[in-house]
Structures are given as structure tokens and as C-alpha cells.
Amino acid sequence: MSVKQVKVAVGVVVKAGQILLARRNLQQHQGGKWEFPGGKIEAGESTPAALTRELKEECDISATQMQPLILIEHDYGDKKVSLDTYIVSEFTGQAKGLEGQTIQWTDFNRLAEFDFPDANVAILKALEAYLVNE
Template identity: 35%
Template sequence: MRYPVVAGLLQKEGKVLLAKRPAHKKRGGLWEFPGGKVEEGEAPREALRRELLEELGILVEVGEEVAVVDYDYPEVAIRLTCFSCQIKEGEPRALEGQELGWFEPEEIDNISLAPADVSLWRNLRKTLLQR
């Protein structure tokens, strides 16, 4: 079984928001697109709205699905779905001990991303770098 996970593509002035996983968590110290697990009975877009409010303190409008990646970690198989998001209210704040950063698309190639996010970035970068 693949567990559903969602991520948000948040952009501002051409930069992309990434979150660095806290050191005490699995894959600690690696960067990822903000988001999280989809709870049972929850729609993916609802899950992303909830996760971004909990983790970053922002209200977002969840837009189109921009990429889907299946990834097998040693302990779990996931399906990571990324949606384009627009911030409607608030400024992203690190509410769960993570570090946040806004990065130029060209910079992301040199950042240590979580493995599933590496695959996700490969899909997203073509689109973002063509704009």
C-alpha cells in the first residue's frame, strides 16, 4: 500500500519555499516541499490546506496538481502529490521546529533534498525553469 502524502509548491518573486526537516525526525536536516500526510477520509487538497496551516501558519488556495511521484523508502511506500498553492493569508513561519527558505529554482539543484523530493523536483524543475 502506498500512503498518500501532499506537498505545496509555493512561489514568491520567482523563488520556491522549502522546509528543512528537524534533526530529530526521519530524514532530519534534508529539505522538502512543505506538506504532510493525508489522514484517512481526508481529500488531498484539504490535507494540504491543514498541513500548511499547522506547519507554517498560512491559509492557502490549493490550485492545480503539478506533479505526482511514487517513492519507496525502506520503511514506507508513498505517493507524493504536489499542488500549486497561493498564500491567501499570513506569512510562512516555522511552527514545528523546521527551518524555512525561499530558493531560486537554479539553487535547488544544489540543496540536500529528501529522496522523494529529489524525484518531485526533477518533475517540477522543467516547468519552473521554462517560465
Template identity: 40%
Template sequence: MIDVVAAILKQGDKILIARRKEGKSLGGYWEFPGGKIEEGESPEKSLIRELKEEMMIDIKVTEPFGENIHDYGDKKIRLIAFWGEIDSGEIVLKDHDCIEWVFPKDLHQYNFSPADVSFVEQLMK
């Protein structure tokens, strides 16, 4: 199983979502940004590193949100999500082609990667 982290970044009442570039794994799907945990890394440190690498931003991880295990058939992942906020930097997209700041009630309008769907459902409640 692959351990992956995701950030649910808040700005006011909105949450950041990002669409994966075509040609990437799960290209075209929306997600909460993050990435794989490297060996010896805590989930929180991994999330900080991933968002620096993928979006050129520094974030503050504030608290755990939830965990979801999803089987894609060829791989199984454990997705660990945390609430967070942007500390500094302007978003520069590397693995994504689009971002949106959306109200949780509007998340159903986006086509999310299967592993993120349970988080979308929780956020919409």
C-alpha cells in the same frame, strides 16, 4: 502505501523549501512542505490543513504538479504535489528549522528528501 501531499508555493519567481528539524523523521533534509492525508480528506484539503498546522499559514492550492512513489524500505509513500500560493499569515516554523525562497535553477544546492528529488529535477528543467 501512505499518501502524502506537498506544496510547491511560489512567490514571484521563487519557490518555498523547508528543512526538517533534527530529531524528526528525515531531519536535516529539505522538502516541499506538506504532510499525510487523513482518512476521508481530499489531497487539496489535506495540504491546506497541513500548512496551517505546520507553518500557521493559509494557502490557496492552484493546480496539480505531479506525483511520485518512493520506497524508503520501511515504508512506501505516494507523494502528490500541487502548485500553490500563500493566502494569508506569516510563516511560523513547527516541524522545520529553516525555510528558503529559492529560484528553481538553484534547487540542486540543497539536500532534499529522496521522495522530493524527482520534483526538484522537474522544476530545474
């Protein structure tokens, strides 16, 4: 049995010291856990293009400035994910959950209170290092 491999564009959307989180729908892989918004990278699509598209489709925001943060490879056993993660420092629009997902803004120092998929642990560490150097 081959394990499904998925390439994902992930956006750590930052606004006024707060970070945008989305809760995965229960029927999804890792359902019910919190994540940074984003989605699958389509064939031939760059990560920034995929992230811009996904943020518009999922959260109704248009990213106008982003920079790479970290690339993570994680094996869940039933699925392997490659998370190409970017900091989105500027965007237009008001974030809302267009796919029925709960979204919320939270302070960085409260992120430990949320239940994230295991693959996101490295994102949290990279984000902490990024914010310390800001």
C-alpha cells in the same frame, strides 16, 4: 514485516519567483534534509484539503490557489511514500516555521544546492518542466 505506507500532500509554494523550503527535524524520517512543506493525508481527506490544513499548521499560511503538479510513489525500504504534489501559486499570511523547523525562500536555480530526500528528485524535475512552461 510490512512496510509502512504514507500518503502525503506536498506543496511547492511559489512567490515572486521563489520557492518555500522546510528542513526536516532531525528525529523525523529523512531528518535534516530539505523538503517542500506538507504532511500526511488523513482518512477521508482530499489532497487539497490536507495540504491547506498542513500549510496552516506548519507554516501559518493559507493556500488560496493550487494545481496538481505530480504524484510520486517512492520506496525507501523502511517506508513507502505517495507524494501528491501541488503547486501553490497564491496564499495569504507570512510563512514561518510553527513546528520548530527552519524554513526559507530560495530561487529555483538554487534548489540543487539543497539536500532533498530521494523521493523529491522527481518533484524537482516536474517543477523545472512546469516553470519552463509558465
